[in-house]
Amino acid sequence: MTEEEPRLSAQEMIERLSPVLSLGLRVRAVAALVVGLAGAVFVAALWWSEPGPLPGRTHVAFALFTVFCLAWAGYGGWLLTRRVPLFxxxxxxxxxxxxxxxxxxxxxxxxxxxxxxxxxxxxxxxxxxxxxxxxxxxxxxxxxxxxxxxxxxxxxxxxxxx
CATH class of the missing domain: 1.10.287 (Helix Hairpins)
Structure with a gap:
């Protein structure tokens, strides 16, 4: 039997050794996406429902918290779309x-x-x-x-x- 086994590159070996998106990473990605979106919706709804004029620093705080939540949601979405080892x-x-x-x-x-x-x-x-x-x-x-x-x-x- 002189059949030669196909040789794998180091990249292929790494991909076979561990799944690209392990269950734990998938759970974290979904959690970041869902919690980020929920947080953004909650903060934006709270911001829009405030009665009367708000001080400028309050608008800045609401905007920053909304951006932070959207950043986590974007991070979760980015993780879920990755199809390569992230190292x-x-x-x-x-x-x-x-x-x-x-x-x-x-x-x-x-x-x-x-x-x-x-x-x-x-x-x-x-x-x-x-x-x-x-x-x-x-x-x-x-x-x-x-x-x-x-x-x-x-x-x-x-x-x-x-």
Missing amino acids: AGEQVVAAWIALVASVVTAVVVGVVAVQRGTGLGLAVAVGGVFVAAALVLAVRAHARRAALLRRRRELTGGREEV
Whole structure:
């Protein structure tokens, strides 16, 4: 028997070793999509149903929360449409969304606290915790992605196969 088995590229081996969208990743993607859309609808409905004229900073806050929700919905939709190995790219995207949302929210809460004269200390402390957690997640996601891409280069011998 001299039949030669077909040789697989490193990319094909990686794809066969793990499904492109595991069940856990699919669940997270659907959750991000559904919760993001529900949040956007809820915040927009609350914004539109407010009686009387709202202050400018309230409009900005509602708009930012709506954008954050739509960003998570877009992230969920993007994940569901991927048909290639992501090499932890989805974690990097999620970490950046979380980091931007945390920083912007912390700044808005800080500005509101200063304007109301309620003290900046608590706002900075709470905002700092959320920003620090998001930053840790971003650093870990980048490190994991870099390790996976390094491993892929090792498996492919430096060739980028698509």
